[in-house]
Amino acid sequence: MMQKSDLTELEIEVKDLKLRLARPGGVAPAVGMREVIVQAQQPSTSTAPANPASTAASDSKPDDNLSTFSSPMVGTFYRKPSPDDPEFVKIGDTVKKGDVLCIIEAMKVMNEIQAEDSGEIVEILLEDSNSVEFGQALFKIRSL
DSSP states (O other), X not given: OHHHHTOOEEEEEETTEEEEEEOGGGTSOEEEOOOOXXXXXXXXXXXXXXXXXXXXXXXXXXXXXXXXXXXXXXXXXXXXXXXXXXXXXXTTOEEOTTOEEEXXXXXXXXXXXXXXXXXXXXXXXXXXXXEEOTTOEEEEEEEO
């Protein structure tokens, strides 16, 4: 894309995400990458649950220890490292800070998304191979 448009450098910054693309001498594109810091956010009332069965459980009483883990980037959401492998996490799994929750593919780069804090996976809000937007809720996690 950069070669077709004669771009030599492109930089995009949104909140805590900064992406810089550059191509040295116009020969081949080079991708400059920076570590993405993922932060869990409090659940919002506009988040629609993925499956109705979990709605009844979450509507019965509010859980102060429940947080929504949101996507740090735009891309394609994958629950497994490859089609033949098991999911990184399932509902009911306990995760520790730094555990891989999923992969988000962005510009042909597979980005492992890691848990910011320890907790229990209560709900997975997106199906495998779906497109995801920046800030879109991916998981509901109960703090331990």
